[in-house]
Amino acid sequence: MPKVMTAHQLAKKIMNQEEIFILDLRKREEFEKWKIEGVHVTYRNEPYAEIIDNVEKLEGKIAKEQEIVVVCAKGSGSTNLVGKLEKIGFKDVYDFKGGMKAWSEHLEPVKIGDLKDGGSLYQFVRLGKGCLSYFIESNGEAAVVDPVRMTDVFEAFAKEKNVTIKHTIDTHLHADHISGGRKLAEKVGGIYHLPPKDATEVTFDYTPLEEGNDITVGNTTVSVEPLYSPGHTIGSTSLIVDGKYLLTGDILFVKSIGRPDLAGMAEDWVGDLRETLYSRYKALSDDLMVLPAHFSFIEELSKDGSVSAHLGDLYKENSGLQVEDETAFRKLVTDDLPPQPNAYQEIRQTNMGKMDPELEKQREMESGPNRCAIEA
Structure with missing residues (x-):
């Protein structure tokens, strides 16, 4: 029976910055678009169809003594290949359970910190997609x-912590992944919050997320203060939690800034993006810890696997915050943009309630990395 490595086990290794070697069996074009990444992850792409009948060709290319994690799209091909590799003397080979489908959906919780009047803040890291939930x-x-x-993860975590989910919040209408906010609120009987300027076409009821309408969690002074911060979308709204944490959605990341074009409004929204980054945020305390909704580069993960930075440090180090000339900034965020997320228009329609795809279709729509950022 082949040895198996789960998404949770691999995530822990990556977040602990361990050395990992991955043999990826997907087609080359799929591998080039999207792969498992880590600070000390190395990999080799050998398409399944090209080696399954001649695994001996891997001898001399891959050291037989090292730990090898074999990955395919859904988990079936890797199981078959692991057995063949073991037969020709590979010593420490693991079948990655569920393949890239499982990797895309895995969430790993990391504690960010305690709140001053009791309670805690956690970040859920979706390593395979670069999404961050809180x-x-x-x-x-x-x-x-x-x-x-994947709302069952949050329900299970709430049960583990013996708490009741009262609120679900989307900082903006997402275009790179399908939101679980409305579904989760319906399942637990909570309140779903969404910025009204992003909700003009939605087909469901929601509670407006607007500046000045604080949200209280528990009986302590844990408050969430919406801060209107357009640019990525016209409704993008940041959250200040406990006076210490700034949840920026897709406006500001650790090593990049948000893109304004995913609703086809780049020229219209670039001014809003600049106003948010260079004026609204600038007026906030440098001591606020920035917690974004995505990361694009594995180097953004800290040693505990979380993604964060102090606002003051980002104004010194994030190149997207260093473009003083307005014309140069406009050019940066409207010219030569990276490819748009996979199926982003369908994802937006789903998040508006206009589509309700089957689960496998949702997985297909979300495949690949998030592409919400502009690297300056």
């Missing part, structure tokens, strides 16, 4: 910010 718990209640569609 779980705020205090005095038996919880709020989940930018939840992804």
